[in-house]
Amino acid sequence: GESVGLHLPTLSVQEGDNSIINCAYSNSASDYFIWYKQESGKGPQFIIDIRSNMDKRQGQRVTVLLNKTVKHLSLQIAATQPGDSAVYFCAEGLRDDKIIFGKGTRLHILP
Amino acid sequence: EAGVVQSPRYKIIEKKQPVAFWCNPISGHNTLYWYLQNLGQGPELLIRYENEEAVDDSQLPKDRFSAERLKGVDSTLKIQPAELGDSAVYLCASRSNSNEQFFGPGTRLTVL
Numbered sequence: 001g002e003s004v005g006l007h008l009p010t011l012s013v014q015e016g017d018n019s020i021i022n023c024a025y026s027n028s029a030s031d032y033f034i035w036y037k038q039e040s041g042k043g044p045q046f047i048i049d050i051r052s053n054m055d056k057r058q059g060q061r062v063t064v065l066l067n068k069t070v071k072h073l074s075l076q077i078a079a080t081q082p083g084d085s086a087v088y089f090c091a092e093g094l095r096d097d098k099i100i101f102g103k104g105t106r107l108h109i110l111p
Numbered sequence: 112e113a114g115v116v117q118s119p120r121y122k123i124i125e126k127k128q129p130v131a132f133w134c135n136p137i138s139g140h141n142t143l144y145w146y147l148q149n150l151g152q153g154p155e156l157l158i159r160y161e162n163e164e165a166v167d168d169s170q171l172p173k174d175r176f177s178a179e180r181l182k183g184v185d186s187t188l189k190i191q192p193a194e195l196g197d198s199a200v201y202l203c204a205s206r207s208n209s210n211e212q213f214f215g216p217g218t219r220l221t222v223l
Contacts (some may be wrong), residue, residue, distance in 0.1 A: 010150075023181025031208055043115070043214025044154065084164050089153045093210055097142070098167065 008038040012108040015056060021105050023090035026071060030092040034099065035075045037086045044089060044101075047075070077107075085109045115215035123221045125163070126142050136184070136187045136205030140169035142185075144212065145178060145188050146202040154202050160186065190220075198222045 010098040013019045018066035025033070032051045050057040050064045050073075057064050073090050087104040094100070116135040124130050136143050140164050147156035157176065162183035171178065175194070180186040190197055200217040209216040 034210065041216065043204070043217050045214070046211045049210050091153070096167070097159070098156060099212065102153070104151065104153055 009103070010106045010108065012110055013080050014110045015080060015082060017080055019075075019080045019084065019089045019090050019107060021075045021077075021090075021107065023073040023075075023092070023102055024071060025073060025092050027092055027094070027100075028068075028071070029094065033064070033066060033073050034038075034091045034093060035062075035073075036089045036091060036101075037084075038089065038104070039086045047088075049093070078086040080107075080109055082109050082111075115205055117185055117201075117215035117218055119218055121219050121221075123223065124193055125158065125223050126195055127192040129189065130193050130220060131187050131189045132201050132220075134186045134188070134203030134204075134215060136186070136203070137207075137213055140205035140207050140213070141183070143186050143205040144174060144178060144202075144204040144206070145186070146214075148200040148217065149213055150199075157188070157201075188203050193220075193222045195222050 032047040032049050035047040037047050038044045048059045048062050048064050050066050055066050061078045065074045087106050089101050089104045091099045091101045143160040144156040148154045158168055158171045158178050160180045163180050169207050178188045198221050200219050202217045204212040204214045206212045
């Protein structure tokens with residue numbers, strides 16, 4: 001069965017606010033974790049990844065937090081914009097280069 | 112730089128018919144993946160190639176699905192015969208040396 005999943009299927013956020021998308025995983029042997037963004041009619045787009053020996057990584061307007069104690073991963077998007085509307089997937093990367101995706105969270109931006 | 116190219120973008124066929132999808136990865140990417148994505152779900156790996164070698168096809172239903180990557184560049188994924196449950200989006204992705212996989216737009220297959 002799947003080892004990666006998401007807490008909420010849909011998240012609505014006011015434009016300009018920060019978004020936090022959560023993910024739980026069960027495989028302790030994951031080597032790294034990745035967040036993908038998928039817009040309608042397109043393939044998933046890499047946002048940011050984090051190695052399993054890190055607990056935080058920042059990108060442009062995004063921050064990924066990894067809590068290995070509770071096997072929890074989150075993606076924080078600062079100052080959410082209309083263009084951030086999409087489905088967000090967390091995925092875990094295994095040492096054999098296999099990536100396992102979770103179910104996805106749809107992010108709605110409210111005007 | 113051109114991204115991953117897939118064709119066709121959409122395909123509608125009747126059950127029991129064959130269908131084929133084509134993928135052209137990003138130039139220089141040795142690793143190529145085929146995924147299946149059902150509505151509302153994350154992509155599920157079907158097969159992974161390192162150059163022309165299929166290194167992980169454990170999730171490929173080999174009774175009806177086949178894939179090839181001749182010359183280690185373009186790849187085709189075939190279903191014969193298609194079943195109603197095969198309706199999904201078929202995604203191709205490629206990767207160089209980093210963790211980042213680049214996905215194509217996918218082929219949306221509808222089996223009637």
